[in-house]
Amino acid sequence: MSKQALPVVDPDRVACCAPIAARPMDAEQAAAVAPMFKALGDPVRLRLMSMIASVPEMCVCDLTPAFDLSGPTISHHLKVLREAGLVDSERRGTWVWYQARPDALRQLGALLDLPGPSAPVSP
Amino acid sequence: MSKQALPVVDPDRVACCAPIAARPMDAEQAAAVAPMFKALGDPVRLRLMSMIASVPEMCVCDLTPAFDLSGPTISHHLKVLREAGLVDSERRGTWVWYQARPDALRQLGALLDLPGPSAPVSP
DNA sequence: ACCTTGTTTTGAAAGCTGTCAACCTAGAGG
């Protein structure tokens, strides 16, 4: 399912990743990264993301019945996750399968790292 | 606007933190955590958060002029970060100082951790 | 070709968000 006309966030292209707490983030990087956080800022999408990231891939047909929401609504949320660059989708026969983009998750995680004394693992 | 208490997120109380990708997140935890991601889902707030987290504390008087936005707008965004449990504020004399809540950032970071970048242990 | 099932798109209603101007409050210093 390749799409090219949408304002999609491409995680490979987001300026990478000094932690938020390391130095003030510039406007450009903030604008690039914020949509990813925004996509995770809805409880339904957060659960969808979690369900998808917990397994190698996940069928929409297993995602939809886990919520008390209509099919179109789930589809809409999946689209938001896709356009944020957090998941990929692929149609195989009748069903559409979603998978997480680990790089995107890793990048967001890196942004939240603290330069803290929490893990002084320097040998 | 009715004066009901706002749904302020208390990071000490958010159910802690198996990574999103470890297992499907339940609805309750998703509802508790999503507001934090949502707060970071705006470029202005992401920069504010970064500016605050980059130093021990930050005066609003130094935050506001960094943006092309009115004082009330910055104040609004700071309130969102506060109610998401991401920052604390304290008035000292004339000025108000903001500081990051490291636990909150750490918690969000932990949620985004991936199970092993190096060793996909075969089951 | 038709029908059935799965997923996405469209259209529309209700509600929420980002922003500013105007106003209000808290302290500091007369």
Add this chain to the structure above:
DNA sequence: CCTCTAGGTTGACAGCTTTCAAAACAAGGT
């Protein structure tokens, strides 16, 4: 007391989000 400054609150408006029903699209089976 009064005034000045730093921040926050209120009210209003445009734009965006969430949601569903209805329609459209895709693939497989009859």
